Amino acid sequence: MARLTESEARRQQQQQLLQSRASPMSSGPEPPVQPDSMKDLDAIKLFVGQIPRNLEEKDLKPLFEQFGKIYELTVLKDRYTGMHKGCAFLTYCARDSAIKAQTALHEQKTLPGMARPIQVKPADSESRGGDRKLFVGMLNKQQSEEDVLRLFQPFGVIDECTVLRGPDGNSKGCAFVKFSSHTEAQAAIHALHGSQTMPGASSSLVVKFADTDKERTLRRMQQMVGQLGIFTPSLTLPFSPYSAYAQALMQQQTTVLSTSHGSYLSPGVAFSPCHIQQIGAVSLNGIPATPIAPASGLHSPPLLGTAAVPGLVTPITNGFAGVVPFPGGHPALETVYANGLVPYPAQSPSMAETLHPAFSGVQQYTAMYPTAAITPIAHSVPQPPPIIQQQQQREGPEGCNLFIYHLPQEFGDSELMQMFLPFGNIISSKVFMDRATNQSKCFGFVSFDNPSSAQTAIQAMNGFQIGMKRLKVQLKRPKDASHPY
DNA sequence: TGTTATT
Numbered sequence: 001m002a003r004l005t006e007s008e009a010r011r012q013q014q015q016q017l018l019q020s021r022a023s024p025m026s027s028g029p030e031p032p033v034q035p036d037s038m039k040d041l042d043a044i045k046l047f048v049g050q051i052p053r054n055l056e057e058k059d060l061k062p063l064f065e066q067f068g069k070i071y072e073l074t075v076l077k078d079r080y081t082g083m084h085k086g087c088a089f090l091t092y093c094a095r096d097s098a099i100k101a102q103t104a105l106h107e108q109k110t111l112p113g114m115a116r117p118i119q120v121k122p123a124d125s126e127s128r129g130g131d132r133k134l135f136v137g138m139l140n141k142q143q144s145e146e147d148v149l150r151l152f153q154p155f156g157v158i159d160e161c162t163v164l165r166g167p168d169g170n171s172k173g174c175a176f177v178k179f180s181s182h183t184e185a186q187a188a189i190h191a192l193h194g195s196q197t198m199p200g201a202s203s204s205l206v207v208k209f210a211d212t213d214k215e216r217t218l219r220r221m222q223q224m225v226g227q228l229g230i231f232t233p234s235l236t237l238p239f240s241p242y243s244a245y246a247q248a249l250m251q252q253q254t255t256v257l258s259t260s261h262g263s264y265l266s267p268g269v270a271f272s273p274c275h276i277q278q279i280g281a282v283s284l285n286g287i288p289a290t291p292i293a294p295a296s297g298l299h300s301p302p303l304l305g306t307a308a309v310p311g312l313v314t315p316i317t318n319g320f321a322g323v324v325p326f327p328g329g330h331p332a333l334e335t336v337y338a339n340g341l342v343p344y345p346a347q348s349p350s351m352a353e354t355l356h357p358a359f360s361g362v363q364q365y366t367a368m369y370p371t372a373a374i375t376p377i378a379h380s381v382p383q384p385p386p387i388i389q390q391q392q393q394r395e396g397p398e399g400c401n402l403f404i405y406h407l408p409q410e411f412g413d414s415e416l417m418q419m420f421l422p423f424g425n426i427i428s429s430k431v432f433m434d435r436a437t438n439q440s441k442c443f444g445f446v447s448f449d450n451p452s453s454a455q456t457a458i459q460a461m462n463g464f465q466i467g468m469k470r471l472k473v474q475l476k477r478p479k480d481a482s483h484p485y
Numbered sequence: 486t487g488t489t490a491t492t
Binding site for chain 1: 488490491492
């Protein structure tokens with residue numbers, strides 16, 4: 001709760017800064033008093049309440065300056081309306097000044113027009129509101145309350161200790177520990193966080209303040225959004241991304257294709273149910289259903305995703321256009337490369353450097369298709385701040401989940417997803433990362449919403465050559481079964 | 486061969 005309030009305020013400050021920079025002519029609100037010198041390391045950020053709404057920073061400054069040099073003073077404004085919220089954050093350069101100001105002013109004086117006396121006290125953010133409850137993660141699932149207690153006892157009096165358990169009573173590998181004071185809790189964090197790795201745990205012990213109610217709600221909401229299946233291409237892609245791509249895939253798969261007399265193309269990929277759904281989405285989005293020429297590279301636009309979540313626009317991709325390097329060379333894709341869109345594997349240290357925020361994807365799109373009559377929906381709805389939605393790792397139904405090995409080192413979740421988008425609706429994609437090095441382990445998972453998409457993907461992509469390696473694409477091994485491959 | 490879990 002406290003943290004949210006503070007981050008909100010911080011965002012406002014940033015916004016105000018941005019606005020004042022962007023429009024120097026504007027006669028908008030006065031800029032906050034900027035930090036103009038150093039503050040003490042132990043400076044206290046004060047919350048000031050019961051401020052008349054007609055007083056701005058410059059009006060408040062004299063009142064507070066008598067206690068010392070001000071480092072920063074910011075009146076809180078409503079994020080959208082810019083309305084004065086009747087309170088401010090105040091930081092003195094010296095910790096001492098803050099204490100003096102609090103003593104002299106808090107509840108001691110009532111500003112003109114206010115019914116209640118001014119509030120001057122450390123901002124919630126300063127103490128996390130006396131937080132004393134810890135979340136403990138990366139426990140061994142065998143560890144009981146008693147074990148956890150033993151671990152934390154040295155740091156203070158423990159009011160409460162609970163190991164979180166599933167419905168079956170099995171530990172989830174985490175716990176809550178409530179100390180009698182914030183200080184004790186803090187000490188435990190300091191001493192224990194990351195200090196050891198429990199046997200069987202995948203990472204070192206996590207000890208942090210537990211989520212506040214607000215944070216919990218937020219997490220819940222995020223989970224719910226995840227459940228909506230945002231990453232279903234029919235929702236996220238205004239048009240088919242892959243006609244030329246599919247052709248290239250076909251070329252790679254000569255063994256598959258040579259026996260098919262071309263009939264494979266139609267039921268398999270190019271006119272798959274997924275394809276039709278995407279066209280459906282095109283008209284739903286009000287985007288002209290421009291005919292797609294299967295062989296033309298110009299109809300393989302960057303994958304620009306926007307999620308159809310009420311109130312949110314969630315760009316999920318990055319302008320990464322061509323997805324897969326085609327060592328054999330494909331005219332259409334070479335066109336893409338020539339546009340500088342997919343500089344892989346040619347140069348640049350890493351694929352990561354070719355990833356862009358969604359909006360640069362828009363630019364690339366327009367640069368690439370100057371005459372296109374198509375307007376990606378992101379063009380018209382760029383307003384809300386992008387909220388990066390963490391993809392939740394969902395396994396699909398049996399037979400829908402692929403295990404992919406020998407991925408390029410540079411591939412992340414989204415590259416993996418984009419590589420497999422042509423074959424159907426993807427529920428999730430996950431590249432495994434080495435925790436220590438943050439490097440891909442070069443394998444991952446892709447889940448489709450139906451088994452035939454998964455089969456199509458296997459047919460098309462198993463053995464697909466990338467650089468020196470060939471992809472291994474199989475159904476994911478079911479949890480229980482003994483290694484069938 | 487789905488890795489971290491928030492009462």
